[in-house]
Amino acid sequence: MAPPPAPQTMKERILQTADRLFYLQGIRAIGVDTIAAEIGISKRTLYNHFPSKDALIAAYLERRFVHARPSDEPPAEQILATFDSLERRFAAKDFRGCPFVNAVAELGPTDRAVKKIAIAFKESRRLWFRERLTELGVTDADALATQLVLLVDGSIAQDLVRDDPAMARAAKEAAKVLLRNAGVDVGGGVDAAKPVKSKRGPK
Numbered sequence: 001m002a003p004p005p006a007p008q009t010m011k012e013r014i015l016q017t018a019d020r021l022f023y024l025q026g027i028r029a030i031g032v033d034t035i036a037a038e039i040g041i042s043k044r045t046l047y048n049h050f051p052s053k054d055a056l057i058a059a060y061l062e063r064r065f066v067h068a069r070p071s072d073e074p075p076a077e078q079i080l081a082t083f084d085s086l087e088r089r090f091a092a093k094d095f096r097g098c099p100f101v102n103a104v105a106e107l108g109p110t111d112r113a114v115k116k117i118a119i120a121f122k123e124s125r126r127l128w129f130r131e132r133l134t135e136l137g138v139t140d141a142d143a144l145a146t147q148l149v150l151l152v153d154g155s156i157a158q159d160l161v162r163d164d165p166a167m168a169r170a171a172k173e174a175a176k177v178l179l180r181n182a183g184v185d186v187g188g189g190v191d192a193a194k195p196v197k198s199k200r201g202p203k
Helices: 010-025 032-039 043-049 053-064 075-090 099-107 112-135 141-162 166-181
Strands: none
Touching: 010 032, 010 043, 010 053, 010 099, 032 043, 032 053, 053 099, 053 112, 075 112, 075 141, 075 166, 099 112, 112 141, 141 166
């Protein structure tokens, strides 16, 4: 029998609560008072772990900065699977878009710390695409990687407006066109898999 999970530290509880509230309700809408009250602690206790709201925001974004997992799948399949993952994410009740784009939009481009983390995250995703494209022998992998991340971000924006997970499917088909034009074999035509329905309720 596996041992029970270790209890959360107070710092982890604060960060987990901040993560949920910041993402679902907005960074500006949630103050440290709300986070402390949600956990049942004083503001002083919160500030003992995070000296300012800015520090808590930075920690929240760093927590969201998850690197892509290594995979043994062929590079083209890994690229296209990105859009399948997006479609599933779009269908989730708690999907509110990209937390990094949201943070920059809320706090403004002059918040250098937030913008730095957001740029680092977006660039890490672009470089991941470039690495897969380089493995495929694509000539201008750098430019095509940029085009693919634009499809990712565009599909996220479209889903937020339309509440339609099929936006990821449309982006995937556009990615196939780009890959074919670059000489990559991506198989047949339009993906015929069953569409994923939104779980966010009726429109």
